[in-house]
Amino acid sequence: MADDDGFREFVHARLRRLSRIAYLLTGDHHAAEDLLQNALVKLASRWSKVSAGGAPDAYLRKILYHEHVSAWRRNHHLRAEWSTAEPPEGGSGRDMAAETVRRLLLEQALAKLTRKQRAVIVLRFVEDLSEADAAAALGVSVGTVKSQTSYALKRLRELAPELHVLVREPKEAWA
Structure with missing residues (x-):
């Protein structure tokens, strides 16, 4: 190199x-x-x-x-696959208990998805990529990204209704 x-x-x-x-x-x-x-x-x-x-x-x-x-x-x-809980990184003035709960909810929710669904959710909502950029990253069509996102979100709503906490505070949830 x-x-x-x-x-x-x-x-x-x-x-x-x-x-x-x-x-x-x-x-x-x-x-x-x-x-x-x-x-x-x-x-x-x-x-x-x-x-x-x-x-x-x-x-x-x-x-x-x-x-x-x-x-x-x-x-x-x-x-x-096993969900694990790691202690969050330290920081003053932050609600560490709430951050830990959000992190655990996210880990448990992602564990309930297929790998393709998890990949699409991470690309779209953690990395904040557009549908086109997520499709390019995965080597699939934009339609596939849309459908996998839809299936994943539906599955999360059904299997992990506790995720409403993440919807209310999206920026902090991914910290």
Whole structure:
């Protein structure tokens, strides 16, 4: 890889956000680390071409979501998913108990979705991508993103009605 420093800077600047996204996709810290590591290895092998093209974020996002779905296809019969609760990061003046409850609700709700539905929800509502950008990241049509979003939201309303807390305070809920 010709531009080691550029790759390191790219990863360092985005690692926390990428880790959070990988965790929301997998629902498990170890699986999230594996997912992100695999995606970064693939990006590293193509870094000079991708960075020259000017869209490494979009490219990495696509790798991340494709790896997530591919891992499920390979291992869906071998692995059970478990929701876990990690203590939230500290901060003064914040209602840590309420943030913890919101985080737990979100983790439990995402665990109730299929991997494709979870990917669409994370892309649309955590990463705040448009339907077109989410479709490009997943390599599917905009119609597929719309239908998967609709199915996922319907399923969440049915299986996790407690999520009304997240609807009232969307910005804090994803913190």
